[in-house]
Amino acid sequence: MAHVYDLIIVGAGPAGIAASVYAARKKLDFLVLTGNIGGQVTWTADVENYVGFQFITGPDLVGKFEEHIQKYNVPVYEDELLDRIEKKDDTFILTTRKNVFSSRSVILATGKRSKELNVPGEQQFRNKGVAYCATCDGPLFYGKRVAVIGGGNSAMEAALQLLSIADKTYLLTVNNELYGDAILKEKIISAGRVNVITGAVVTSITGDSFVGSITYEKNTVQNSLPVDGVFVEIGLVPNTQYQSGLELNEIGEIKVNLRNETNIPGIFACGDVTDVPEKQIIIAAGEGAKAAIMAGKYLSAR
């Protein structure tokens, strides 16, 4: 029989990191399984509202997170993606793509990821013209033609960033107008050089080795737009694709109560993957701390 840990924490963004710090200080026998350390914070440019740091970049904050858990020698298994959780008697069996682990309790802090368009060509041209972060990958499109897909704040911000780099910038939204902050809309309009195409449903991404064009449908007409880059900025989805039997809300977030309990006793959840109102680094961290305290109480009551 494999070793049964007290607790397994899945995810190492702010929620998982905070849970780890608390679990370590409670001297629980636990480990962390995660795709990477940092989660969404890694691609956050500037953080100016996490107390104790008047200004820090996302990657630097992740560095601080990592130092903090290293101090407690927290065992972190990176590149471990969760496939399913099963409960056998009082033990949870966590199967990842590579390993199987067992524990008496679980904290899920798996966060969110960029939503994909789900159109033909998107996977094939990922990193070959298709990108999900304008701040990161924008400079690779100097003098080229790019299309930003989405109509919210992140899409408008991406278009404004790309405007100074790319030769031609398009902004395509399925809605009949841009939504989001008025100030961004004004900037887009006054810049004049962002070609906004509303009511456009992207249907495919095509090219040879790299992106060459996208097709979209507008008013039942199929159109083709030659571009070298496609930036997908249509929001985020919770990482709850694993099998678990957990109760989710209508947008796939794990339902939790004030004590971070899910519908399955022994499984706790925290941070952006849950239905907690407001997604912020500091809120995720607070929720992670709370989840670890609750998991500790759950373990000592049994």
Next chain:
Amino acid sequence: MKKVTVYSTPMCGYCIRLKQFLDQKGVEYETIDISKDPSKLQELVKKSGQMGVPVTDIEGKIIVGFDKQEIVEALGI
């Protein structure tokens, strides 16, 4: 010591994390910032067959993304 080149952009989170990791391990490397020299993009594409960053060239071994394990193996550290 092996020759290491990192292709990056200034605001790319994983580029920064990768360089932090190399600094921690005491590995010396050259950084190519594509935003400062767009002509280097061709070099990146030629080497890696794609255009995402970071890309690390460790004496001809090309690693796309911040893949700690592959980097450690390629460096033999």
